Amino acid sequence: MRVAVVGGGISGLVAAYRLRMALGLDAELVLVERSGRIGGILRTTDIAGDPVDLGAEAFVGRRPEIPELMRELGISEQLVHPAGRRPLIWSEGSGHRLPEDTLMGIPSGPEAVEGLVDAQTLARIADEPNRPLRWERGGDTSVGALVADRFGEQVVRRSVDPLLGGVYAGTADSIGVRAALPTLAAALDGGASSLTEAVRNALPPKSNTPVFGGIRDGYRVLLDALRAAANVKIETDTAATRLTRTAAGWQLDPVGPVDAVILATPAPVTAALLRDIAPQAADIAGGIELSSSAVVALALPRDAPLPDNSGILVATGEPLRAKAFTLSSRKWPHLATRDVALVRASFGRFGDPAPLSWSDADLITAATEDLSTVVDAPLCPLTAIVQRWPGGLPQYAPGHTDRIAALRNTIADLDGIAVAGAYLDGVGVPACAASGTAAATRIADQLI
Numbered sequence: 181m182r183v184a185v186v187g188g189g190i191s192g193l194v195a196a197y198r199l200r201m202a203l204g205l206d207a208e209l210v211l212v213e214r215s216g217r218i219g220g221i222l223r224t225t226d227i228a229g230d231p232v233d234l235g236a237e238a239f240v241g242r243r244p245e246i247p248e249l250m251r252e253l254g255i256s257e258q259l260v261h262p263a264g265r266r267p268l269i270w271s272e273g274s275g276h277r278l279p280e281d282t283l284m285g286i287p288s289g290p291e292a293v294e295g296l297v298d299a300q301t302l303a304r305i306a307d308e309p310n311r312p313l314r315w316e317r318g319g320d321t322s323v324g325a326l327v328a329d330r331f332g333e334q335v336v337r338r339s340v341d342p343l344l345g346g347v348y349a350g351t352a353d354s355i356g357v358r359a360a361l362p363t364l365a366a367a368l369d370g371g372a373s374s375l376t377e378a379v380r381n382a383l384p385p386k387s388n389t390p391v392f393g394g395i396r397d398g399y400r401v402l403l404d405a406l407r408a409a410a411n412v413k414i415e416t417d418t419a420a421t422r423l424t425r426t427a428a429g430w431q432l433d434p435v436g437p438v439d440a441v442i443l444a445t446p447a448p449v450t451a452a453l454l455r456d457i458a459p460q461a462a463d464i465a466g467g468i469e470l471s472s473s474a475v476v477a478l479a480l481p482r483d484a485p486l487p488d489n490s491g492i493l494v495a496t497g498e499p500l501r502a503k504a505f506t507l508s509s510r511k512w513p514h515l516a517t518r519d520v521a522l523v524r525a526s527f528g529r530f531g532d533p534a535p536l537s538w539s540d541a542d543l544i545t546a547a548t549e550d551l552s553t554v555v556d557a558p559l560c561p562l563t564a565i566v567q568r569w570p571g572g573l574p575q576y577a578p579g580h581t582d583r584i585a586a587l588r589n590t591i592a593d594l595d596g597i598a599v600a601g602a603y604l605d606g607v608g609v610p611a612c613a614a615s616g617t618a619a620a621t622r623i624a625d626q627l628i
């Protein structure tokens with residue numbers, strides 16, 4: 181039995197690990213990865229002698245996938261949680277407390293965004309339950325269109341965009357309600373008479389469980405553990421170029437004949453590889469747009485005057501070039517003890533790929549200048565590292581959920597083919613891991 185996994189990001193590595201667990205040691209597993217390293221958008225590097233993540237740096241800790249994986253792999257002692265500080269929103273040239281009682285920045289009432297939006301907008305939010313709401317059951321629209329219509333443009337730009345931008349590197353206009361906020365879509369489908377009511381119904385119950393988790397020595401610990409447990413032959417610097425059907429199974433170039441293939445690649449690559457065998461699915465995957473981003477990791481003197489917040493999210497339209505800062509040394513207790521203060525500046529929003537074309541030096545200068553503006557003090561980094569993520573994040577446009585269901589439907593009868601990845605059921609690391617598990621389960625069920 182020979183199974184290939186294409187793509188060595190978290191989706192592919194989890195798929196390989198789950199395949200090994202299901203198929204046993206006799207199965208031959210091959211993972212091909214186009215770049216020279218595994219991890220995809222998970223990348224840990226050393227700054228000032230200690231590990232720092234340059235891609236994802238956290239995961240939603242209320243989802244079970246990553247803590248469970250860490251337990252299975254024997255690395256639970258690496259699980260860490262943020263200190264509990266909240267981020268600021270930078271809007272109209274100053275820092276504001278992050279609105280509370282919101283769903284991805286959509287307020288449950290005017291008090292949630294007091295101080296962040298003007299009095300007229302607050303009055304509009306207060307009046308929103310009195311205005312009739314038109315929502316087509318099962319329908320979809322962009323988060324931006326829905327919120328602008330009900331609460332006004334300021335709520336979109338100052339509260340929703342900064343939060344959605346952090347997850348999708350998109351704006352509220354490029355992201356659909358149903359895929360990004362399924363509980364809100366359910367509340368609207370369920371007949372909520374206003375957006376206010378729908379948000380209140382959709383808000384998760386208050387809980388003391390930390391929302392986020394992280395890995396003390398970086399995602400590389402998880403990647404290394406997965407790689408070892410998967411016991412998979414990994415071929416880096418090897419791009420899968422073509423997938424065709426044979427009498428006995430599948431031919432994956434340049435791997436050769438295989439019984440099954442898991443495509444754990446970004447949507448455009450998956451589209452190209454599905455083109456010969458499932459053209460309809462290829463069209464759907466090929467229609468998913470991508471957003472590019474860059475991260476600048478800064479090591480500052482330990483006593484740099486950073487605010488007592490976990491980060492700063494920048495509202496749309498501000499004259500800053502960075503879209504967010506993670507104040508890593510404030511956010512994570514395990515990083516607070518380092519010799520340097522660590523900050524990650526993020527650049528790039530959907531539709532504005534300009535920062536990706538800047539030189540490293542220009543990105544570092546922009547990160548340093550913008551952070552100096554925000555903290556109102558001149559800062560001088562000791563070290564800086566630039567990491568670019570071209571096409572790193574798929575955009576979940578309105579109708580995404582239906583399109584993904586159709587994609588899955590069109591490949592349902594292709595025995596031995598499964599897909600995984602960030603464009604399917606969520607961009608977060610837990611959702612990607614879940615997609616790898618689901619793909620491996622499908623293949624194992626067919627092969628055993």
Ligand SMILES: Cc1cc2nc3c(=O)[nH]c(=O)nc-3n(C[C@H](O)[C@H](O)[C@H](O)COP(=O)(O)OP(=O)(O)OC[C@H]3O[C@@H](n4cnc5c(N)ncnc54)[C@H](O)[C@@H]3O)c2cc1C
Binds near residue numbers: 419
């Ligand atoms: C800057 C940034 C910060 C983020 N922060 C967080 C966070 O804090 N928490 C969180 O939960 N999520 C975060 N995310 C999202 C999350 O990291 C990603 O969605 C997830 O890591 C994607 O994993 P993946 O395996 O699906 O895809 P990828 O990581 O993109 O892996 C796909 C792999 O396929 C390879 N490949 C492509 N074409 C071929 C080919 N033809 N043949 C072989 N291999 C190929 C690529 O080289 C790549 O290694 C962040 C994303 C970005 C960009």
